[in-house]
Amino acid sequence: xxxxxxxxxxxxxxxxxxxxxxxxxxxxxxxxxxxxxxxxxxxxxxxxxxxxxxxxxxxxxxxxxxxxxxxxxxxxxxxxxxxxxxxxxxxxxxxxxxxxxxxxxxxxxxxxxxxxxxxxxxxxxxxxxxxxxxxxxxxxxxxxxxxxxxxxxxxxxxxxxxxxxxxxxxxxxxxxxxxxxxxxxxxxxxxxxxxxxxxxxxxxxxxxxxxxxxxxxxxxxxxxxxxxxxxxxxxxxxxxxxxxxxxxxxxxxxxxxxxxxxxxxxxxxxxxxxxxxxxxxxxxxxxxxxxxxxxxx
Amino acid sequence: xxxxxxxxxxxxxxxxxxxxxxxxxxxxxxxxxxxxxxxxxxxxxxxxxxxxxxxxxxxxxxxxxxxxxxxxxxxxxxxxxxxxxxxxxxxxxxxxxxxxxxxxxxxxxxxxxxxxxxxxxxxxxxxxxxxxxxxxxxxxxxxxxxxxxxxxxxxxxxxxxxxxxxxxxxxxxxxxxxxxxxxxxxxxxxxxxxxxxxxxxxxxxxxxxxxxxxxxxxxxxxxxxxxxxxxxxxxxxxxxxxxxxxxxxxxxxxxxxxxxxxxxxxxxxxx
Ligand SMILES: Nc1ncnc2c1ncn2[C@@H]1O[C@H](COP(=O)(O)OP(=O)(O)O)[C@@H](O)[C@H]1O
Ligand SMILES: [Mg+2]
Numbered sequence: 001x002x003x004x005x006x007x008x009x010x011x012x013x014x015x016x017x018x019x020x021x022x023x024x025x026x027x028x029x030x031x032x033x034x035x036x037x038x039x040x041x042x043x044x045x046x047x048x049x050x051x052x053x054x055x056x057x058x059x060x061x062x063x064x065x066x067x068x069x070x071x072x073x074x075x076x077x078x079x080x081x082x083x084x085x086x087x088x089x090x091x092x093x094x095x096x097x098x099x100x101x102x103x104x105x106x107x108x109x110x111x112x113x114x115x116x117x118x119x120x121x122x123x124x125x126x127x128x129x130x131x132x133x134x135x136x137x138x139x140x141x142x143x144x145x146x147x148x149x150x151x152x153x154x155x156x157x158x159x160x161x162x163x164x165x166x167x168x169x170x171x172x173x174x175x176x177x178x179x180x181x182x183x184x185x186x187x188x189x190x191x192x193x194x195x196x197x198x199x200x201x202x203x204x205x206x207x208x209x210x211x212x213x214x215x216x217x218x219x220x221x222x223x224x225x226x227x228x229x230x231x232x233x234x235x236x237x238x239x240x241x242x243x244x245x246x247x248x249x250x251x252x253x254x255x256x257x258x259x260x261x262x263x264x265x266x267x268x269x270x271x272x273x274x275x276x277x278x279x280x281x282x283x284x285x286x287x288x289x290x291x292x293x294x295x296x297x
Numbered sequence: 298x299x300x301x302x303x304x305x306x307x308x309x310x311x312x313x314x315x316x317x318x319x320x321x322x323x324x325x326x327x328x329x330x331x332x333x334x335x336x337x338x339x340x341x342x343x344x345x346x347x348x349x350x351x352x353x354x355x356x357x358x359x360x361x362x363x364x365x366x367x368x369x370x371x372x373x374x375x376x377x378x379x380x381x382x383x384x385x386x387x388x389x390x391x392x393x394x395x396x397x398x399x400x401x402x403x404x405x406x407x408x409x410x411x412x413x414x415x416x417x418x419x420x421x422x423x424x425x426x427x428x429x430x431x432x433x434x435x436x437x438x439x440x441x442x443x444x445x446x447x448x449x450x451x452x453x454x455x456x457x458x459x460x461x462x463x464x465x466x467x468x469x470x471x472x473x474x475x476x477x478x479x480x481x482x483x484x485x486x487x488x489x490x491x492x493x494x495x496x497x498x499x500x501x502x503x504x505x506x507x508x509x510x511x512x513x514x515x516x517x518x519x520x521x522x523x524x525x526x527x528x529x530x531x532x533x534x535x536x537x538x539x540x541x542x543x544x545x546x547x548x549x550x551x552x553x554x555x556x557x558x559x560x561x562x563x564x565x566x567x568x
Contacts, residue, residue: 189389190397193458196356197409198382211399295398295444
């Protein structure tokens, strides 16, 4: 540790360094934090549609209709129907219920586990850090997708196994992120001031570390939801995830693929568009959050 | 000076493990230093000489290998009780790192007050206003976070936090080094007033001899972890004994000139 008096001449201390990462949105969007609003509205629409699904569509997502198979988009069937005559729009909307719900719920546990884990290792350091990060290393030694797929394979299909598998693997990313932030915080003088003031470590971690490291983790969790959607859709695409006939974007794409050659693009494209829509919405929100939660305001 | 100083450090040793050697690194070597009640004692030395390490040892943030740190004739161990901590508080160098960016000034002050007093609610509000008054900041700032505040204002808040539990000794580690010269003067005056009005004792650490000269009653000069000279301030400036002190003093007028010679290892006094 070298002291900072030489590194910090008074003349260069004019401004606090910016605390946020660089987002991708153009300046005009950023000025009013439009990303957050756009993303919020995009996601809001989806959530609303999923919650109010029975009100906005009169079809059942799983009941076949032999008389109306493979219809193109029309006023009657917004996105057309599939080979079993089910309304594609209805299935996409109900697919949101399964895919997005699991994706969001599967972020909560890793977030909390990673936050606690990262704060503790980052603050205490030493052998606690060594042991705990060795555990994290073991998880990271395997490629993310392979590990999740193997776990789901072992645990069996269904929402619960997906949830468990994702939790087992993705907490590590949060832990590393938070640990890095905590290690920076640990050397801040306000932490020394707390220690000198007799504030207990538990309180320092809860009142000072948690709020300061949670922002980055929260911003990251938005892209983590996107990743989860990808995992769930991929698993279901391969028939490993959500069990049919429960509607889900992955199995819809897999089923629709065989009709691509016949020119029925909608069966694959509409669920794919839903995935892209979700990803965009969450990226917007993540970027907007990073902007909204930065410290210098 | 009374016979029992408020703070007495004798033969304090602090070592750190070295990465590439079995030998420990002596950051502080047999340092002895007294601060009498109501005194402002300066500690000068170049960067890396062990000033902060000694300061952290005094406050109880740094484990001591051997030696005695006694406060009010009562020996302090490496583990400090709440009462031990209440007597000695510290102000740090970096005004941008010494306040939690996500906490309001009131919350920052209240946290320490709650830990050490029975004040709650309105009582804390009143105490916070008192403290802001003491450090000459408007009470309206209590609701804000550090982000919008200047370095000088932050440093005043840091002083207020240190004073919030009525310590008898304040350790100020390079507390003005990161501030503009005009702002420095304000903080130095504040510390001087606090001593005059409240009888606060201060261990004032700096590498800036001109500030030491205006503020301190006595000065200790530290060089590579060792105290090489300890004298009344005026005396030291008029008639330095050790070669190192002479070199330090001769460096003052040449601060902005060519690098000064004669500071061990060919190093100049870094400002
Ligand atoms: N935690 C630490 N671990 C190892 N070495 C340290 C540590 N803290 C300080 N040192 C070393 O001790 C010496 C004195 O440091 P410090 O007390 O910060 O000096 P000063 O405040 O006078 O600039 C330096 O050489 C520094 O590198
Ligand atoms: Mg220092």
